[in-house]
Amino acid sequence: MVPLIFLFLTLFNYEVYGRERWTEAQASTWFQSQTYIMGSQYITSDAGNQLEMFQNDTFNPTLIDYELGLAESLGMTTMRIFLHDLAYSQDPTGFKSRLETLLQICSKHGIKPLLTIFDSCWNAFPKAGKQPEPRTGVMLSAWVQSPGVIALLDQTQWPRLQTYVKDVVGTYANDARVLGWDLWNEPDNSYNATQVTALEQLLPQVFDWARSVDPTQPLTSGVFHGVTGAVPMIQINNSDVVSFHNYDPASNFEGMVKTMQQFNRPIICTEYMARTRGSSFITHLPIGKQYNIGMINWGFVNGKTQNNYPWDSWQNPYTTYQPYLWFHEVFRNDGTPYMVEEAQVIKRLNGCPKGLKSTAASLKGLTCYNAYTTPLNSTDAAAACAKTYANLGIIGSAAQNADVMNYVSANFSSCDKFYIGLYQDAYGGYDWPMSGWTYDNSAYVNWKTGYPTNDTTAKCVVLNKDGTWTNQACSTPQCYICSY
Numbered sequence: 001m002v003p004l005i006f007l008f009l010t011l012f013n014y015e016v017y018g019r020e021r022w023t024e025a026q027a028s029t030w031f032q033s034q035t036y037i038m039g040s041q042y043i044t045s046d047a048g049n050q051l052e053m054f055q056n057d058t059f060n061p062t063l064i065d066y067e068l069g070l071a072e073s074l075g076m077t078t079m080r081i082f083l084h085d086l087a088y089s090q091d092p093t094g095f096k097s098r099l100e101t102l103l104q105i106c107s108k109h110g111i112k113p114l115l116t117i118f119d120s121c122w123n124a125f126p127k128a129g130k131q132p133e134p135r136t137g138v139m140l141s142a143w144v145q146s147p148g149v150i151a152l153l154d155q156t157q158w159p160r161l162q163t164y165v166k167d168v169v170g171t172y173a174n175d176a177r178v179l180g181w182d183l184w185n186e187p188d189n190s191y192n193a194t195q196v197t198a199l200e201q202l203l204p205q206v207f208d209w210a211r212s213v214d215p216t217q218p219l220t221s222g223v224f225h226g227v228t229g230a231v232p233m234i235q236i237n238n239s240d241v242v243s244f245h246n247y248d249p250a251s252n253f254e255g256m257v258k259t260m261q262q263f264n265r266p267i268i269c270t271e272y273m274a275r276t277r278g279s280s281f282i283t284h285l286p287i288g289k290q291y292n293i294g295m296i297n298w299g300f301v302n303g304k305t306q307n308n309y310p311w312d313s314w315q316n317p318y319t320t321y322q323p324y325l326w327f328h329e330v331f332r333n334d335g336t337p338y339m340v341e342e343a344q345v346i347k348r349l350n351g352c353p354k355g356l357k358s359t360a361a362s363l364k365g366l367t368c369y370n371a372y373t374t375p376l377n378s379t380d381a382a383a384a385c386a387k388t389y390a391n392l393g394i395i396g397s398a399a400q401n402a403d404v405m406n407y408v409s410a411n412f413s414s415c416d417k418f419y420i421g422l423y424q425d426a427y428g429g430y431d432w433p434m435s436g437w438t439y440d441n442s443a444y445v446n447w448k449t450g451y452p453t454n455d456t457t458a459k460c461v462v463l464n465k466d467g468t469w470t471n472q473a474c475s476t477p478q479c480y481i482c483s484y
């Protein structure tokens with residue numbers, strides 16, 4: 001017979017070691033030390049599910065590097081990346097070496113990933129090895145649960161899951177490249193009653209396993225159908241920082257943020273953005289910023305997960321026509337943004353990456369400027385701006401002109417003038433480029449005395465270091481300023 005003391009230790013040893021849930025103060029200190037948390041759920045666009053992303057044969061660091069470069073170009077600071085227990089269990093050493101490669105690439109692009117350990121969504125029977133091709137017109141058709149329901153309902157497999165959690169979280173427990181651990185995505189989504197009962201036993205243990213290796217990063221699991229009920233209470237009770245999913249319009253989203261505030265912990269929205277449901281970057285990111293919560297949308301580069309299709313594509317595959325608006329995704333498969341205006345809003349809310357954020361009056365009250373020192377003629381300069389989802393610089397007020405002048409004087413001493421967007425039109429008047437969200441009808445100009453010259457061969461405008469504007473030939477290579 002097992003002595004009672006050993007039985008006690010065996011049953012409860014996961015509570016004996018490791019750290020407690022963070023206090024509110026610890027969680028707040030952590031949150032305040034992070035760069036604003038904004039990004040997307042990420043899977044390589046050539047992978048249909050987590051196994052395809054992480055198994056040796058299909059792991060694609062070249063593509064990860066390119067796609068995380070796109071995230072960096074928007075100023076994103078995190079990516080929510082789903083791991084898988086079977087990718088680990090079949091080859092722990094190889095899996096961890098691929099995870100290490102991923103973290104190195106993330107770090108190079110200024111991205112701290114939120115790593116997701118388990119997931120209850122979509123296909124219930126994951127199998128290691130070659131993964132099925134996606135079904136035409138169906139979102140996430142190859143996506144797999146982790147663990148599958150067989151492992152969930154078979155407690156003899158739980159030690160394997162424990163090894164996965166402890167080894168992966170433990171290996172990176174002190175690694176500042178990792179933002180945090182999202183231990184279980186939508187835990188009771190698509191489970192029947194038997195499965196939910198097993199989950200209610202397993203989920204608290206998953207938190208205990210992760211805490212047992214003393215992670216310096218926060219643990220969380222996002223609630224997605226309100227905060228009441230057994231499973232949401234397990235999630236919230238165990239989370240160092242709380243997180244939630246919401247795919248509803250702005251007022252409902254804001255209501256959910258207020259609901260989450262009752263827990264007095266930092267908040268991260270780990271899923272939102274479904275355009276046809278009224279959940280979009282343009283409507284929701286400013287709310288996230290206002291309440292100072294992390295914002296992570298579902299979908300990034302369109303590819304084998306086909307996140308451009310809505311949930312109902314499982315019932316009605318989009319085989320004969322395409323949706324009029326993409327459901328999720330930030331980028332098309334060719335690396336261009338689905339909507340330029342969205343890319344601009346994301347960059348603005350991320351503080352105008354590598355440039356000046358002018359909050360001076362005019363132009364919707366918020367404009368980003370980047371100056372470039374490689375001289376280009378005005379056509380090429382405008383094209384270079386467009387690649388960063390920007391126009392040749394638009395300046396809408398004296399205060400903004402002063403901001404821009406100070407920015408270029410202090411940082412770009414090698415150039416004495418910069419192309420801006422103003423140009424002479426066919427009638428001899430001057431206009432701003434009209435594409436994009438930043439257009440307005442500002443009448444502000446700051447011509448140098450004697451300018452503009454009445455010269456039809458000098459149709460382009462430069463900002464001089466003293467803040468004045470002069471017109472000149474468009475073919476002259478010049479430094480330039482982009483804005484968005």
Ligand SMILES: *[C@@H]1O[C@H](CO)[C@@H](O)[C@H](O)[C@H]1NC(C)=O
Nearest residue numbers: 055056057058059060091094
């Ligand atoms: C993993 O993939 C690489 C490159 O595709 C290959 O060279 C290597 O042999 C594979 N390793 C295993 C253990 O299959």
Ligand SMILES: *[C@@H]1O[C@H](CO)[C@@H](O)[C@H](O)[C@H]1NC(C)=O
Nearest residue numbers: 149150153191192193194195
């Ligand atoms: C739930 O699904 C499992 C298979 O994963 C099955 O064995 C069980 O009977 C189902 N339970 C209920 C209550 O439907």
Ligand SMILES: *[C@@H]1O[C@H](CO)[C@@H](O)[C@H](O)[C@H]1NC(C)=O
Nearest residue numbers: 229230231233234235236237
């Ligand atoms: C969650 O925490 C509350 C408050 O401490 C407690 O009353 C409740 O029983 C806990 N629920 C679960 C499921 O852990």
Ligand SMILES: *[C@@H]1O[C@H](CO)[C@@H](O)[C@H](O)[C@H]1NC(C)=O
Nearest residue numbers: 427428451452453454455456
């Ligand atoms: C500019 O030149 C055009 C053609 O030479 C002339 O018609 C026009 O009056 C001039 N405008 C000014 C403001 O000098």
Ligand SMILES: *[C@@H]1O[C@H](CO)[C@@H](O)[C@H](O)[C@H]1NC(C)=O
Nearest residue numbers: 376377378379380474475476
């Ligand atoms: C700018 O240079 C490109 C070639 O780099 C040329 O095609 C274009 O016509 C030039 N534009 C102007 C206004 O000179």
Ligand SMILES: CC(=O)N[C@H]1CO[C@H](CO)[C@@H](O)[C@@H]1O
Nearest residue numbers: 354355356406407408410411
């Ligand atoms: C983008 C950039 O380089 N900004 C710098 C411009 O110069 C000011 C003043 O020296 C710095 O504070 C900015 O960081």
